[in-house]
Amino acid sequence: MNRLVSSAARDRLGDAIFRRVAGTAGAENRARIHGAPGPRWFTPDEPIRLVHGDASMFVGGLSALLLQSLHPRAMAAVAAHSGYRGDPWGRLQRTSTFLAFTTYGTAEDAQRAVDRVRAVHESIRGRTADGEPYRAADPHLLEWVHIAEVDSFLRAYQRYGARRLEADECDAYVAAAARVGQALGVVRPPRTAAELAKRIDAYRPELRGTEQARAAARFILFRPPLPWPARLPYAMLAAAAVALLPPWAREPLGLPLLPRTxxxxxxxxxxxxTGTIRWALRRPPPAAA
Structure with missing residues (x-):
């Protein structure tokens, strides 16, 4: 009886998380991603499938948004065009669907997802509050968004993932992610963890905490559009996301550095x-069920 109750509770929680992250088309997309025949960009044993399928992505995704916001032109584009305030769950669902199709879907569906994103990027352009022009399709901005995301996902997995990756697996993850980045328009994405770290450092002179970036951080961390029962676990994820940031990225966003805490x-x-989310989203095989 206790096992049945536990299983039912897990299913309810897992379904609630899945609906929130994947949206109303989640079940249909999941069936296509995993069931459609055809070659994939990545084989089942590649680290990118392990990382992107782990609950640590909840922490990594939040941390990536914070890190990405430090580039003024990237943040201006997000503030003006992404709708992250008016429709944050829609933005999350679009991002998670893109990651799912490119990581696990057929090569044809992965390319179709990339083409949709590139078409959107081509239409996004404007100026920052300081009058600096930006284009979402600018390869330099695309590279920053890409490397901040890859670095955050890898950091999160190494800290909260089901198991730590070996050094060669970290390089394999970065190299696999480079395939997606290049498809999106990044000219020379890094292909090893060491190269990724160097590329992050190379962008640091361009980064700063604008008012738009600090406002986005406050919204992401302290004002999530969530029911009250979900706010405590979300606060734990948000705190973990902040702690995952490099120390130099904290002060520009007005975020504290509290090593002991x-x-x-x-x-x-x-x-x-993250362990609870992993438990909730893990379904038993049909025979066991």
């Missing part, structure tokens, strides 16, 4: 909530 409180809390 992060080590003894935030990391265990992050591990607990």
């Amino acid at each position: 992060e080590r003894w409180c935030v990391r265990p809390a992050g591990a607990a909530v």
